[in-house]
Amino acid sequence: MTERITIDPITRLEGHGKIEIFLDDEGNVANTYFQIPELRGFERFCVGRPVEEMPVLTNRICGVCPEAHHMAAAKAADAVYKVVPPPTAKKLRELLYSAFYVTDHTTHFYALSGPDFVMGPQAPVAERNILGVIHKVGLEIGGKVIQARRYGHEVIEIIGGRKVHPCTSIPGGQTRGINEEERTAIEKMGRWAIEFAQFSLQLFADIVLGNQEYLDLILGDIYTHRMHYIGTVDENNHVNFYDGLVSVVDPNGRRLGKYAPEEYRDWIAERVEPWTYLKFPYLRKVGWKGFVGGEDSGIYSATPLSRLNAADGMATPLAQEQYERFFETLGGKPVHQQLAAHWARLIELLYAAERWVELATDPEITGDNFRTVPTETPSEGVGIVEAPRGTLTHHYWTDPRGVLTQVNLIVGTTNNYAPISMSIKKAAENLITKGTVVTEGLLNMVEMAFRSYDPCFGCATHSLPGQMPLEVKITDARGETVEVLRQYC
Amino acid sequence: MERKSEARSSVPPEGGQVPEHGATLVIGLGNPILGDDGVGWRVAEEVQARLQVLGNGQNARVERFSAGGLALMERMLGYPRAIVIDAISTGEGPAGNLCCLPLSAFPDYSAGHTTSAHDTSLHNALKVARLMGLAVPAEVWVVGIEIHRAGEFSERLSPLVEAAVPDAADKVMALLLNGAEKVVAHDLT
Numbered sequence: 140m141t142e143r144i145t146i147d148p149i150t151r152l153e154g155h156g157k158i159e160i161f162l163d164d165e166g167n168v169a170n171t172y173f174q175i176p177e178l179r180g181f182e183r184f185c186v187g188r189p190v191e192e193m194p195v196l197t198n199r200i201c202g203v204c205p206e207a208h209h210m211a212a213a214k215a216a217d218a219v220y221k222v223v224p225p226p227t228a229k230k231l232r233e234l235l236y237s238a239f240y241v242t243d244h245t246t247h248f249y250a251l252s253g254p255d256f257v258m259g260p261q262a263p264v265a266e267r268n269i270l271g272v273i274h275k276v277g278l279e280i281g282g283k284v285i286q287a288r289r290y291g292h293e294v295i296e297i298i299g300g301r302k303v304h305p306c307t308s309i310p311g312g313q314t315r316g317i318n319e320e321e322r323t324a325i326e327k328m329g330r331w332a333i334e335f336a337q338f339s340l341q342l343f344a345d346i347v348l349g350n351q352e353y354l355d356l357i358l359g360d361i362y363t364h365r366m367h368y369i370g371t372v373d374e375n376n377h378v379n380f381y382d383g384l385v386s387v388v389d390p391n392g393r394r395l396g397k398y399a400p401e402e403y404r405d406w407i408a409e410r411v412e413p414w415t416y417l418k419f420p421y422l423r424k425v426g427w428k429g430f431v432g433g434e435d436s437g438i439y440s441a442t443p444l445s446r447l448n449a450a451d452g453m454a455t456p457l458a459q460e461q462y463e464r465f466f467e468t469l470g471g472k473p474v475h476q477q478l479a480a481h482w483a484r485l486i487e488l489l490y491a492a493e494r495w496v497e498l499a500t501d502p503e504i505t506g507d508n509f510r511t512v513p514t515e516t517p518s519e520g521v522g523i524v525e526a527p528r529g530t531l532t533h534h535y536w537t538d539p540r541g542v543l544t545q546v547n548l549i550v551g552t553t554n555n556y557a558p559i560s561m562s563i564k565k566a567a568e569n570l571i572t573k574g575t576v577v578t579e580g581l582l583n584m585v586e587m588a589f590r591s592y593d594p595c596f597g598c599a600t601h602s603l604p605g606q607m608p609l610e611v612k613i614t615d616a617r618g619e620t621v622e623v624l625r626q627y628c
Numbered sequence: 629m630e631r632k633s634e635a636r637s638s639v640p641p642e643g644g645q646v647p648e649h650g651a652t653l654v655i656g657l658g659n660p661i662l663g664d665d666g667v668g669w670r671v672a673e674e675v676q677a678r679l680q681v682l683g684n685g686q687n688a689r690v691e692r693f694s695a696g697g698l699a700l701m702e703r704m705l706g707y708p709r710a711i712v713i714d715a716i717s718t719g720e721g722p723a724g725n726l727c728c729l730p731l732s733a734f735p736d737y738s739a740g741h742t743t744s745a746h747d748t749s750l751h752n753a754l755k756v757a758r759l760m761g762l763a764v765p766a767e768v769w770v771v772g773i774e775i776h777r778a779g780e781f782s783e784r785l786s787p788l789v790e791a792a793v794p795d796a797a798d799k800v801m802a803l804l805l806n807g808a809e810k811v812v813a814h815d816l817t
Contacts, residue, residue: 184661184781199661199694246698250748269748270755281760288698303695 158563158585166573171564172414173556173589182546190216190517190541191310197533198304200550205304206239206295207526207551208533210381213308215533218400218520219541220310220513227506228312233381234325234498235298235305236524240380240491241332242291243527244443244484247593248339249284252481256347260356260584267583276342287335290328294495297321312510322505329495333457336489340461343485348468358469361569362478362588364561365390366432367422367439369554370446371525372397377454378446378490380525386449387422389434392473394449395424400521403532407549408437410557419557420549430561438561441529441554442592443483448473453486455493461486477562480591484527517541526551528593555592562588653707653765654690654800657700657714663782664723664775664789667796668692668713671773674797675713679804688804701753701764710765711803712750713796715789716772724792725774728799734770771799 163169181200185193193212198205210232217224224232254267257275266274273281292302297317299305307314317325347353356362372386373379384397387406398406409418410427421427421437428436439445447466453459465486466472469479498504521534529551536545552559566588656672659665669692676690693703704710716727731750748756750768757764773792785793 180781196661199659205694250698268752270752270759273756273759278759281756285698285702285757285760285762288702292702303693303699 158589160567160571160585162571166571168564168567168571171560171567173560173563182548185546186543188543190219190535190537190543193533193535193543194308195304195306197548200548204239204243204526204528204551206236206299207524207531209299209305209308210236210524211522211526211531211533213310214382214400214522214524215520215535216310216522218522219517219535219537220520221515221517222311222511222513224312225506225508225511227316227503228509228511229382230498230501230504231298231313231316231509232308234495234504235295236381237491237495237498238291238294238325238329238332240527241336241488241495242288242295244488244491245284245287245291245335245339247527248343248481248485248488249280251593252484252590255583255587255590256343256350256353256481260587276346280342283335283338287332290332293328294325297325309510311513314510316507316509317505319505322499326496326499329492329499332492332495333489336485336492337457339488340485343482347482357476357478357482359476361566361584362562362591363476364432364558364565365475366558366561367395367425367437368445368448368473369439369441369530370449371523371530372450373454375454376451378450378452378487378525379454380487380491380494382524385523385530387439388449388473389425390432390473390475391434392448395422400523400532403521403523403534403549407532409549417553417556419560420554421557430557430564432561438557439554440477440558440592441525441551442477442480443487443527444474444477444480445529446525447483447486453490455490455497457493458486458490461489477558478587478591480593484593487527528552529554552592552594555594559589559592559594562592651687651689651707652804653704653710654688654804655700655703655710655712656690656692657694657696657712659694660692661781661783663780663784664777664786665715666783667715667773667775667785667789667793670785670790670793671713671771671796671800674793675800675804678797678801697748697750698753698756700750701757704754704765704768705757706763707765709767709769711769711771711800713771713800714773715775716770717775721774722788723774723776723786724788726792726796726799727770727772727774728803729770729772731768731770769803771796771803 159172161169161171185196188196193216194209197208197212200208213232249272250269253272254269258267258271262271269281269284295305296302298307298313300307300315347357367387367389369385369387371379371383373383376386384399385403385406386397387395389395396406406423407420408423408427409420411418422439423437425435425437430438432438447462453462465479465482466474469476516539517537518539519536521532523530523532525531530549531551532549534547535543537543563585566585570584654672654675656668656670658668660669672690672692679688679690689707691703693700712731754764754768773789773796775789
């Protein structure tokens, strides 16, 4: 009899991701599918609208990273109008974006990935959350998390006009600048964020790196995959979230090249599979070889770990120290242990905080010239930023009036769809073998395989209760349900 | 280029404390471009229009928001009472069905962190805030509008959900004007 196990973390925030694990007659894993019933119609919804609406419209795609869509859309609109924003505008955008990264990476670590390690993957599910972290680590941690989020949102509001869904980036620059008083406040909050990022890295070192069991988990074979990596780099090949070229490295760490936004179609192709709505991007120049890793397979990932692998270093001093320690500890570049993405994310947190202060203390940040008014006839343009969970590409076509005729988006997590699927299968193969009882902790470790990618597939923006968050369904070969286990948490 | 003079420029106090507002926060929740998921926004607009007619003597502040969990909790800080208007999918009853219940009546499905890969539940977020000693609302009410699907981008509500907007606004106004006990007694009958 073939069994089917379904892990169904239903949520309206991220769409309905569902993991299905098929077992063979021996009770071993035969295959796994990570299915995404994608929310549909956004690209069609945009056609017929003025392109300058896109920075505000696209940040409604998703309640998790609206700032990333706002920036990618603004950059694509710049390209459509063939206009280069003045340095002050570019720095204001990157400053806002750095503050956003601090809030996003903080939330991910403390509310999502942190509990897996701080509480332990075998801990009862009711304890694996931010409340559990606070109870274990101390009240102080909760205050710091809230403070980090608050400071980030304050900066986003000062520069972006609103706390969560910014609205000030337009074709050619920004609708407003900042004054000295605002700059001073932003700098002060940024300096606090640097201390917080260092605190978070120390916490990770103490709790995770200091625990042999967790270290074995990270370094073990279960969560290891050799694949290609991509990430945006600056002119020195250092990680950059806002601007630069996208660096592509192979599983041996060899750089295959770097592409500009308008060249993305030369590098990225998309594979369609009949069992899911979402496409699987892969490296066009390497080719699709199925769900396998290695040099000959075009499967790549775009995560914090990928960005560190695809770059030569970090552009800020404290983050660079951590970058060096990261690769020394994990045995050199590239690192293929995918759970190391959690550590990489904290190094990016530190970089974002340092970059926040760098930009806040840049003499041009309070400049008066924060927009170049477009004069060219709009046509076509591509904008790329690094969203926290992967390289984000917006591609727009317009008529000569600037009205959209076509839209193509490759969102952050989509890049990682194939690697996530592979990681889930490998984790399942290692954790589910003949005779193994499927326990909650074990299923959580399968979930950990995809949580390390920080996946986000949806766009409904909230999650009041309405569905069960976890369902395990075992089905026989004839499609009849043998047993349903529900984990209401 | 002119800069807006109302820009915030002070560093918030440490610890996340905010000034107390004394008003009830009415918050329409959802994605306004995702079909029926945007019904919370539409009801909030209806409530705001009615309050303007009344001169907002009820000391209420109406907002529209598109995030849950920690961000929603943070938006509530400083308010003694909050009313959340949101699309809800129970799978029971036709689209447009209404409910009006305290948040505590809803199970905290995400006592773990499976409700969202990027956040925690509102329940947990409020617990965190209380642990921190932050000024979260003592009362949080939910006016829920049943929807059956929100998988396609649109600025339109489906007919049944559209038709429920005035009744949902009635429930919010009743909470504001009459207090919770009367509304809940009615809702449970």
